[in-house]
Amino acid sequence: MASQSSNLLQGTLDLLILKTLALGELHGLGISRRIEQVTQGTFQVKPGSLFPALHRMEQAGWLSSFWGESENNRRAKYYRLTKSGQRQLDTETKEWARIALAMTSALESN
Numbered sequence: 001m002a003s004q005s006s007n008l009l010q011g012t013l014d015l016l017i018l019k020t021l022a023l024g025e026l027h028g029l030g031i032s033r034r035i036e037q038v039t040q041g042t043f044q045v046k047p048g049s050l051f052p053a054l055h056r057m058e059q060a061g062w063l064s065s066f067w068g069e070s071e072n073n074r075r076a077k078y079y080r081l082t083k084s085g086q087r088q089l090d091t092e093t094k095e096w097a098r099i100a101l102a103m104t105s106a107l108e109s110n
Contacts, residue, residue: 011092012096013045013049013050013053014053014057014088014092015089015092015093015096016035016039016043016045017031017035017050017053017054017057017063018057018062018081018085018088018089018092019089019093020034020035020038021063021079021080021081021085022081022086022089024080025078025079025080026078026079027068027070027076027077027078027079028047028050028051028054028076028077028079029070029076030070031045031050031054031079032044032045032046032047032050054079057085058079060084060088061082061084061085062081062082062084062085062088063079063080063081063082063085064079064080064082065077065078065079065080066078066080
Protein backbone atom coordinates (compact mmCIF):
# COMPACT_ATOMS: atom_id res chain seq x y z
CA MET A 1 0.00 0.00 0.00
CA ALA A 2 1.54 3.30 -1.09
CA SER A 3 1.74 5.96 1.59
CA GLN A 4 0.10 9.29 0.91
CA SER A 5 2.31 12.31 1.51
CA SER A 6 0.76 15.11 3.57
CA ASN A 7 1.37 18.82 3.39
CA LEU A 8 2.78 20.27 6.59
CA LEU A 9 0.86 22.97 8.36
CA GLN A 10 2.88 26.13 8.75
CA GLY A 11 4.93 25.81 11.93
CA THR A 12 4.67 22.02 12.03
CA LEU A 13 7.93 21.60 10.11
CA ASP A 14 9.76 23.70 12.71
CA LEU A 15 8.39 21.54 15.50
CA LEU A 16 9.38 18.32 13.70
CA ILE A 17 12.91 19.63 13.07
CA LEU A 18 13.33 20.79 16.67
CA LYS A 19 12.09 17.46 18.02
CA THR A 20 14.34 15.53 15.64
CA LEU A 21 17.42 17.49 16.70
CA ALA A 22 16.54 17.14 20.39
CA LEU A 23 17.51 13.49 19.89
CA GLY A 24 20.96 14.41 18.55
CA GLU A 25 22.79 16.32 15.84
CA LEU A 26 22.16 15.39 12.20
CA HIS A 27 22.87 16.65 8.70
CA GLY A 28 20.00 17.82 6.48
CA LEU A 29 19.35 14.51 4.73
CA GLY A 30 19.44 12.74 8.10
CA ILE A 31 16.83 15.16 9.47
CA SER A 32 14.58 14.52 6.49
CA ARG A 33 14.96 10.75 6.81
CA ARG A 34 14.28 10.75 10.54
CA ILE A 35 11.12 12.85 10.13
CA GLU A 36 9.88 10.45 7.48
CA GLN A 37 10.74 7.49 9.73
CA VAL A 38 9.11 8.77 12.92
CA THR A 39 5.97 9.86 11.06
CA GLN A 40 5.82 6.46 9.34
CA GLY A 41 6.10 8.09 5.93
CA THR A 42 3.30 10.60 6.49
CA PHE A 43 5.67 13.57 6.15
CA GLN A 44 8.31 13.56 3.44
CA VAL A 45 10.28 16.78 3.76
CA LYS A 46 11.80 17.94 0.48
CA PRO A 47 15.06 19.95 0.36
CA GLY A 48 13.19 23.01 -0.94
CA SER A 49 11.26 23.13 2.35
CA LEU A 50 13.90 21.74 4.71
CA PHE A 51 16.92 23.91 3.99
CA PRO A 52 15.16 27.30 4.10
CA ALA A 53 13.62 26.22 7.43
CA LEU A 54 17.01 25.15 8.80
CA HIS A 55 18.56 28.45 7.71
CA ARG A 56 15.73 30.49 9.25
CA MET A 57 15.92 28.51 12.50
CA GLU A 58 19.68 28.95 12.66
CA GLN A 59 19.23 32.71 12.15
CA ALA A 60 16.69 32.71 15.00
CA GLY A 61 19.31 31.11 17.27
CA TRP A 62 17.41 27.83 17.71
CA LEU A 63 20.07 25.78 15.90
CA SER A 64 23.81 25.88 15.49
CA SER A 65 25.73 24.15 12.72
CA PHE A 66 29.13 22.81 11.81
CA TRP A 67 30.69 21.06 8.84
CA GLY A 68 31.48 17.38 9.13
CA GLU A 69 31.63 14.17 7.18
CA SER A 70 28.52 12.15 6.41
CA GLU A 71 28.25 8.37 6.72
CA ASN A 72 29.29 8.04 3.06
CA ASN A 73 32.35 10.28 3.49
CA ARG A 74 30.85 13.41 1.98
CA ARG A 75 31.10 16.89 3.43
CA ALA A 76 27.81 17.76 5.14
CA LYS A 77 26.47 20.52 7.35
CA TYR A 78 25.33 19.17 10.71
CA TYR A 79 22.77 20.89 12.90
CA ARG A 80 22.24 20.78 16.65
CA LEU A 81 19.69 22.27 18.99
CA THR A 82 20.74 25.27 21.10
CA LYS A 83 19.36 26.12 24.54
CA SER A 84 17.11 28.67 22.84
CA GLY A 85 15.99 25.92 20.46
CA GLN A 86 15.13 23.66 23.39
CA ARG A 87 12.99 26.42 24.89
CA GLN A 88 11.30 26.91 21.51
CA LEU A 89 10.67 23.15 21.29
CA ASP A 90 9.02 23.22 24.72
CA THR A 91 6.85 26.21 23.73
CA GLU A 92 5.82 24.74 20.38
CA THR A 93 5.13 21.31 21.89
CA LYS A 94 2.71 22.85 24.40
CA GLU A 95 1.03 24.90 21.65
CA TRP A 96 0.69 21.84 19.39
CA ALA A 97 -0.88 19.84 22.24
CA ARG A 98 -3.39 22.68 22.79
CA ILE A 99 -4.26 22.77 19.07
CA ALA A 100 -4.54 18.96 18.84
CA LEU A 101 -6.92 18.90 21.83
CA ALA A 102 -9.06 21.63 20.27
CA MET A 103 -9.20 19.78 16.93
CA THR A 104 -10.10 16.52 18.67
CA SER A 105 -12.91 18.29 20.54
CA ALA A 106 -14.19 19.84 17.32
CA LEU A 107 -14.11 16.54 15.43
CA GLU A 108 -15.84 14.62 18.21
CA SER A 109 -18.61 17.18 18.74
CA ASN A 110 -22.19 16.36 17.75
